[in-house]
Amino acid sequence: MSFLGSGSSKSSEDIKTSLLQQVQQEAAMTNARALIGKINENCFDACIPAPGSSLSSKENSCLSSCMEKYINMWNVTSRTYMRRMAEESKKMGGDATSLADMGPGL
Secondary structure (H helix, E strand, O other), rough: OOOOOOOOOOOOHHHHHHHHHHHHHHHHHHHHHHHHHHHHHHHHHHHHOOOOOOOOHHHHHHHHHHHHHHHHHHHHHHHHHHHHHHHHHHHHOOOHHHHHHOOOOO
């Protein structure tokens, strides 16, 4: 009840900031899981045509290159998305700095 009551030791701004941070962390975890899933799905299929007991140097190199490309693309996409969200928030009079500071997630 202290969360909603007037006797709360936290201000509504503190609560808002705390909730925003929680949402940002959960979104980052969801994004990381999605990225790992896409990397596993696409890079594994592209780089390892016939799985064996170990990876060849060619397969290992292919996986590293593929993962690096996916992560770089993910980061560019995330930064672009966050910048656009910050711009939209600014247009609507929101706190654009908290959105812009979220970063790419990985």
